[in-house]
Amino acid sequence: MELEALRDSMKSVLKHPRYLHSIGVEEVACDLAIIYGCDAEKASIAGILHDCAKNLSDAELLQCCERYQLKVTEIEATCPFLLHGKVGAVFAEKLYGIEDQEILSSIIYHTTGRPNMSLLEKIIFTADYIEPYRKPLPRIDEIRALAYSKLDQAVIMILENTLCYLEQSTVDIDTLTVDTYEYYKSALMT
Numbered sequence: 259m260e261l262e263a264l265r266d267s268m269k270s271v272l273k274h275p276r277y278l279h280s281i282g283v284e285e286v287a288c289d290l291a292i293i294y295g296c297d298a299e300k301a302s303i304a305g306i307l308h309d310c311a312k313n314l315s316d317a318e319l320l321q322c323c324e325r326y327q328l329k330v331t332e333i334e335a336t337c338p339f340l341l342h343g344k345v346g347a348v349f350a351e352k353l354y355g356i357e358d359q360e361i362l363s364s365i366i367y368h369t370t371g372r373p374n375m376s377l378l379e380k381i382i383f384t385a386d387y388i389e390p391y392r393k394p395l396p397r398i399d400e401i402r403a404l405a406y407s408k409l410d411q412a413v414i415m416i417l418e419n420t421l422c423y424l425e426q427s428t429v430d431i432d433t434l435t436v437d438t439y440e441y442y443k444s445a446l447m448t
């Protein structure tokens with residue numbers, strides 16, 4: 259599907275604020291791709307589609323995992339919204355015809371990140387956090403500035419914010435987010 263058609267699909271399946279967020283992620287991901295020498299079209303596609311399963315309820319996400327035989331970790335079973343990346347990648351493939359594995363994996367890992375992310379994965383992870391329609395977040399100006407010059411450092415700051423936010427909330431922390439943070443923190447120090 260062409261980008262324009264993907265935008266139209268997202269406009270019809272997502273609630274309006276989520277659609278605006280997706281357009282924002284698409285735009286920022288495209289800019290970051292140009293800056294860092296990544297494929298801008300892939301970044302745009304991954305950006306517009308990254309939350310394509312976000313409109314599903316917890317029960318629907320779990321049903322999709324069963325239907326498509328996706329592994330559900332203990333933490334995902336407790337917080338099924340964490341599954342919208344995994345399920346989103348399946349939708350991207352089956353409903354929107356995306357076959358590119360790099361795009362699909364950047365959709366899978368956009369919420370938690372993962373150790374040793376590809377450039378496209380880092381771009382989508384970061385764009386999801388800094389797109390302009392998001393409500394103000396701590397240190398967002400600093401993170402935005404870093405995103406356009408030192409991507410790995412922006413990734414670390416986003417992970418720090420996420421872990422700090424999750425520690426203060428009742429939501430459980432995905433161990434993958436902790437592993438990702440430790441990976442990038444130690445990579446930065448070596």
Ligand SMILES: [Fe+2]
Nearest residue numbers: 308309368369
């Ligand atoms: Fe998301």
Ligand SMILES: [Fe+2]
Nearest residue numbers: 279308309386
């Ligand atoms: Fe998102």
